[in-house]
Amino acid sequence: MNIIWDNWPTILTVLVVFGALQALGGGLVYVERKICAFMQNRVGPNRVGPMGLLQILADGLKFILKEEFIPKYADRVVFIIAPTIGFIAAMLSFAVVPFGPTGDPTKIEYASEYQFVIAKNVDIGILFIFAISSLTVYGIILGGWASNNKYSMLGGLRSSAQIISYEIPLGLSILGVTILSGSLNLERVLWHQSADIGSWHIWTQPLAFFLFMVSAFAECNRLPFDLPETEQELVGGYHTEYNGMKLAFFFLGEYTHMVTTSFLMVILFFGGWHFPGIAERDSLGVLKLMAFIVKVFVFIIFYMLIRWTIPRFRFDQLMSLAWKVFIPMALLNLVAVMIVKEFDMPLWLLTLVSIAIIVGAGFITSKPPMRIVKTAA
Amino acid sequence: MPIAETDVRWVKAPTLGLLDRLYIPAIMQGLGTTIKHVFQPKVTQQFPEVRPDLPANYRGLHRLNRDADGRVKCVACFMCSTACPARCIDIVAAPAPPEWKDREKYPEMFVIDELRCIYCGMCEQACPCDAIELTSLFDLTGLSREEMMFDKEKLLSVFDETVKMGKDPIRTQAGVLSCASEPSI
Numbered sequence: 001m002n003i004i005w006d007n008w009p010t011i012l013t014v015l016v017v018f019g020a021l022q023a024l025g026g027g028l029v030y031v032e033r034k035i036c037a038f039m040q041n042r043v044g045p046n047r048v049g050p051m052g053l054l055q056i057l058a059d060g061l062k063f064i065l066k067e068e069f070i071p072k073y074a075d076r077v078v079f080i081i082a083p084t085i086g087f088i089a090a091m092l093s094f095a096v097v098p099f100g101p102t103g104d105p106t107k108i109e110y111a112s113e114y115q116f117v118i119a120k121n122v123d124i125g126i127l128f129i130f131a132i133s134s135l136t137v138y139g140i141i142l143g144g145w146a147s148n149n150k151y152s153m154l155g156g157l158r159s160s161a162q163i164i165s166y167e168i169p170l171g172l173s174i175l176g177v178t179i180l181s182g183s184l185n186l187e188r189v190l191w192h193q194s195a196d197i198g199s200w201h202i203w204t205q206p207l208a209f210f211l212f213m214v215s216a217f218a219e220c221n222r223l224p225f226d227l228p229e230t231e232q233e234l235v236g237g238y239h240t241e242y243n244g245m246k247l248a249f250f251f252l253g254e255y256t257h258m259v260t261t262s263f264l265m266v267i268l269f270f271g272g273w274h275f276p277g278i279a280e281r282d283s284l285g286v287l288k289l290m291a292f293i294v295k296v297f298v299f300i301i302f303y304m305l306i307r308w309t310i311p312r313f314r315f316d317q318l319m320s321l322a323w324k325v326f327i328p329m330a331l332l333n334l335v336a337v338m339i340v341k342e343f344d345m346p347l348w349l350l351t352l353v354s355i356a357i358i359v360g361a362g363f364i365t366s367k368p369p370m371r372i373v374k375t376a377a
Numbered sequence: 378m379p380i381a382e383t384d385v386r387w388v389k390a391p392t393l394g395l396l397d398r399l400y401i402p403a404i405m406q407g408l409g410t411t412i413k414h415v416f417q418p419k420v421t422q423q424f425p426e427v428r429p430d431l432p433a434n435y436r437g438l439h440r441l442n443r444d445a446d447g448r449v450k451c452v453a454c455f456m457c458s459t460a461c462p463a464r465c466i467d468i469v470a471a472p473a474p475p476e477w478k479d480r481e482k483y484p485e486m487f488v489i490d491e492l493r494c495i496y497c498g499m500c501e502q503a504c505p506c507d508a509i510e511l512t513s514l515f516d517l518t519g520l521s522r523e524e525m526m527f528d529k530e531k532l533l534s535v536f537d538e539t540v541k542m543g544k545d546p547i548r549t550q551a552g553v554l555s556c557a558s559e560p561s562i
Contacts, residue, residue: 035415038414038415038419039411039414039415040414041414041417041418041419041420041421042419042420042421043419043421043423305408305411305412306408308411309404309407309408309410309411310404310407358399358401359395359399361399362395362396362398362399363395363398
């Protein structure tokens with residue numbers, strides 16, 4: 001009993017975050033449908049409640065009340081476990097993500113004060129997120145395999161290849177950030193950038209941000225990388241055979257993953273709660289929280305904008321993008337950060353290096369124009 | 378005869394510049410397009426609240442026209458039911474009442490099966506006296522098959538309704554009998 005009583009702020013935070021993430025999952029489905037509609041000059045859901053806002057509840061109710069159907073030849077145990085794994089892994093990876101104002105993690109009183117993070121001062125924060133969030137692929141593969149359906153199986157296989165490939169540029173791209181801020185601890189990375197706008201990592205690591213963002217898209221199975229669930233070729237991919245609450249778990253996992261990666265992008269590259277003039281180190285916590293949430297929502301909206309802008313990649317293009325383009329680029333970026341840090345060179349060099357790598361990649365990938373060979377008649 | 382070498386125009390694939398190869402400007406352009414669409418006016422019609430403004434030549438529910446005296450315009454010539462590819466028009470003709478000087482016959486019964494009708498508009502084209510017309514009413518519903526057999530009274534009431542709505546079909550000469558019947562003196 002004492003354990004619960006002593007840790008009530010943490011338990012309360014866990015409950016609030018858990019509830020908020022699920023509500024956000026439902027809310028994001030609504031936002032996504034609205035934005036999708038706006039981009040196609042439509043109105044979107046507007047029948048249930050004011051501006052269709054109760055659509056969230058209606059969707060949730062539909063998922064809960066639907067018949068739980070399991071195909072006859074499916075592996076029942078794995079079939080039920082798979083979405084749960086995906087959901088739990090997505091939720092668990094949020095545990096070390098700071099979602100509001102946090103103090104200076106180097107000070108001693110940091111541990112005793114309340115911080116807006118479930119597990120504070122975890123020194124392997126980024127590592128923990130990668131370790132847990134890559135477990136979501138189990139949910140997808142097991143779901144595809146247990147369905148006993150060729151389309152589901154293919155979706156699961158594609159997903160495994162895709163997620164394992166994109167883990168590498170995802171991890172490599174933020175190594176530079178961790179070297180620059182000297183820690184894997186997310187609160188420290190955030191604090192390191194909160195001095196002024198010039199210390200945001202986006203200025204010194206634009207290439208890393210770009211790689212991280214695209215890899216995160218691929219990790220979340222979002223368009224243009226939604227090969228595991230391509231409707232045109234695989235019916236529904238790994239969740240073809242799923243319905244009701246189990247399908248909702250897959251979706252909740254996907255949207256939670258989206259939220260987590262948006263938070264990560266803001267924390268790693270855009271200074272977390274810091275915003276010049278509005279949310280400095282000594283400003284009110286509310287302002288910091290607002291700045292943080294607004295930044296995260298900008299990224300979530302960007303996810304959705306990209307979804308309706310870029311067509312889907314072909315599978316070989318997807319693979320060669322990861323292995324032939326992103327991994328070498330990320331490695332070069334990492335080497336550049338190491339050199340700059342080792343010889344105490346000015347940090348603006350890194351910006352130049354990032355641009356140079358992107359332009360260089362453009363030169364290398366260029367193919368010579370198609371030759372037309374005229375043969376003698 | 379083979380195509381002469383002079384007639385052949387060789388087209389080279391356009392070479393991609395550095396910016397094209399980076400794909401980033403193209404993606405930015407695409408994002409611009411999608412964002413532009415967010416702020417454009419919506420094309421959705423809120424159907425049950427906002428009724429669509431259908432053109433006058435829309436082929437919806439039939440009506441039987443009345444002449445200037447409010448009598449049924451039809452002269453029971455069977456042209457429409459002959460032309461009908463779906464065979465959905467059923468007419469029983471009877472001698473016209475003696476006070477109707479301008480015609481010999483009139484339909485005692487005129488039934489259209491709206492479920493069999495394919496709304497092709499051939500009845501309207503076949504009619505020599507513009508008595509049958511397709512209106513722009515499109516949302517007819519019923520709870521039984523019998524209800525969807527529209528008889529003479531029902532079709533005449535459709536005429537009254539559409540005249541009141543001011544949505545006459547484009548070919549109408551409502552109220553005036555046309556060439557096929559003798560002008561009433």
